[in-house]
Ligand code: PEP
């Protein structure tokens with residue numbers, strides 16, 4: 001088999017369409033080379049080798065070595081250097097590259113091929129011994145770290161020691177012989193740490209680095225990242241071996257990382273950072289402060305690449321145009337300039353904030369690079385969440401602590417924690433935390449994920465913290481150099497002010513500001529690119545999008561986000577209001593129907609007003625109101641003090657209260673006296689609710705001159721007869737109210753489909769239902785036989801073990817629960833063609849579940865207010 005694919009110097013075996021086999025980096029290196037961009041020659045060892053390696057006891061296929069040898073020979077020939085040659089040594093870089101970019105894996109080993117002999121050759125060939133010895137020590141350091149697993153502090157100690165001896169403070173002041181001493185120290189230390197000498201044989205070095213790349217595919221950090229991003233372990237990683245070019249051979253050399261557009265805002269400007277006389281890792285490492293690319297973005301004291309290296313910059317601008325036209329997407333590129341000659345080392349679709357994704361998609365469609373459908377597909381619906389959350393209120397008072405780089409937009413307040421583990425632990429307890437680090441590394445990913453925001457004191461806009469935060473949608477302030485962190489004392493300080501672990505700070509990722517305490521926030525602006533893309537999405541989607549809401553605030557929010565009505569109003573939520581819980585409890589405590597009716601009469605005006613509010617907000621749109629669903633004992637007080645209070649208010653004693661509570665207690669309340677079973681045994685409850693709905697609707701009809709069409713929904717129906725009985729109750733009340741008020745309005749009565757029996761007998765139920773709404777929360781619970789209130793304790797273990805691909809309460813289990821939905825939809829429509837159907841379980845806001853709803857042909861989805869835009873976009877994508 002072919003395990004190795006060459007690229008560059010006119011020989012390209014691969015291309016961008018071979019990402020699965022060559023990984024993103026390898027595929028794009030080959031693609032760039034084949035469209036004529038300057039790429040140093042190299043080769044890619046395929047992801048299939050990684051898979052074969054793990055399938056085969058961590059052994060390589062036998063024909064891999066000869067293929068690597070041949071590919072290496074091709075590089076040697078192309079650049080006129082020889083691997084391991086004393087005089088003209090070829091040096092290579094070794095990098096990992098999976099299908100998708102994946103922090104957590106071994107990244108890069110540079111300058112591979114150096115040893116005690118070739119270092120001399122490099123010195124001769126470059127005419128710069130200092131450069132040669134610096135390159136050698138960098139190689140030992142990287143190789144020692146990532147391949148041999150030596151802690152990086154051990155290397156730093158040795159450099160510090162040599163600097164102290166030489167009486168200098170900066171690395172740049174060290175001479176060739178100083179670096180020589182560093183190399184010597186490194187080698188001794190490595191012998192001591194690993195029990196073996198540092199490998200001198202370039203071939204051994206090469207295989208060591210290749211092995212480290214494959215080994216890193218299964219390390220815990222990579223596993224965590226894969227789990228968070230749903231990446232299967234079977235994808236494997238590729239290894240890229242490429243001729244070295246040097247950005248650190250002098251002042252006509254440079255290295256940089258940039259984006260073809262601004263990854264924070266999406267603005268169409270060349271955006272990025274470069275460093276003169278530096279090697280790739282220096283930019284990301286944040287040891288020196290990188291400089292901006294374009295003059296327009298240079299601040300006083302900064303030297304833009306456009307100014308310092310005009311020719312290479314112009315060439316790069318041309319590359320930028322070529323790449324965007326070719327890939328039709330914003331690119332994230334790495335380049336090196338060696339003695340004024342530009343080389344491209346990487347391109348990939350750039351990670352971006354949700355705001356940038358929106359703007360780039362809309363602008364590229366407007367520029368004609370892509371069409372509108374493509375623009376819709378470009379934005380990840382789940383990421384819209386980032387845009388829907390508040391930003392700092394410009395008028396709110398605030399105490400500025402310091403300022404860093406605006407690395408990832410959005411605002412966040414939270415308590416300060418100094419480690420990723422701590423962030424994870426406290427977030428799991430429901431606390432909002434800000435992760436504060438000098439800099440972050442792939443080891444911190446779990447904590448970054450758990451944090452509301454991230455603050456670092458070192459590193460630039462392309463530092464690890466910045467890139468990862470943008471990808472995760474976490475606000476981030478990076479490189480806040482004015483802040484000093486003391487991990488030992490658990491403090492951060494700036495300008496004489498000290499903030500301790502556990503104190504609250506606020507970050508503004510859009511400005512880079514860090515504030516002490518909490519700062520008030522305001523609602524987001526939903527205009528501009530957001531409105532444009534949403535408009536395009538609305539034109540292509542078939543599914544209607546409604547919201548689950550019962551309070552006026554939620555209903556208003558959802559409407560602003562584009563909800564086309566209410567798909568689920570859980571009336572029980574209205575019962576907990578302090579003004580009426582007393583009446584609710586009185587109703588529950590009543591020992592007979594009369595007592596219940598008295599209490600319900602007290603509740604009626606409240607409920608009527610609830611519905612008036614919703615009908616007003618949703619004027620002209622459907623409003624689905626579900627009659628009371630949960631077991632009654634959920635409304636009873638539990639604490640002793642509270643029991644007394646209620647008893648007193650009701651004129652009974654605590655003992656009676658306790659007795660009644662005990663009577664109501666059930667072994668399995670979720671499968672007990674709830675849903676329509678309540679309405680059937682206590683018809684007066686549903687009668688009161690129906691009356692409140694009709695009276696409210698008529699009041700609003702009079703006020704607005706247009707009648708709302710209430711959709712009354714009966715929960716937990718399992719048998720047709722249940723719906724018949726409850727429907728008849730509703731119809732009786734409707735007739736009474738219409739008679740009393742002299743006004744009749746349209747209304748419909750439907751049912752939730754949330755029990756397996758309802759699905760199976762949907763053909764019968766459909767005979768008495770005007771609509772179905774799938775309650776996939778209860779349906780998941782009952783199809784799986786999995787308590788929705790208890791599953792959280794063990795489901796994560798199930799997902800980790802691969803027993804279930806995802807939490808079925810978050811993303812619909814298409815195989816099982818989905819099959820039930822399909823059966824119900826088919827049978828329901830068999831009885832009543834065109835029967836209106838929707839979904840109102842939590843799955844209504846989950847993009848994957850929405851795709852399923854489209855497939856089954858539901859009419860609408862209903863989700864919580866903040867997920868409405870997510871659902872609109874996901875519905876559009878599902879329709880494409
Ligand atoms: C459901 O069961 O899916 C549903 C929407 O109802 P609830 O979550 O209120 O039980």
Ligand code: MG
Nearest residue numbers: 754775777778
């Ligand atoms: Mg339910």
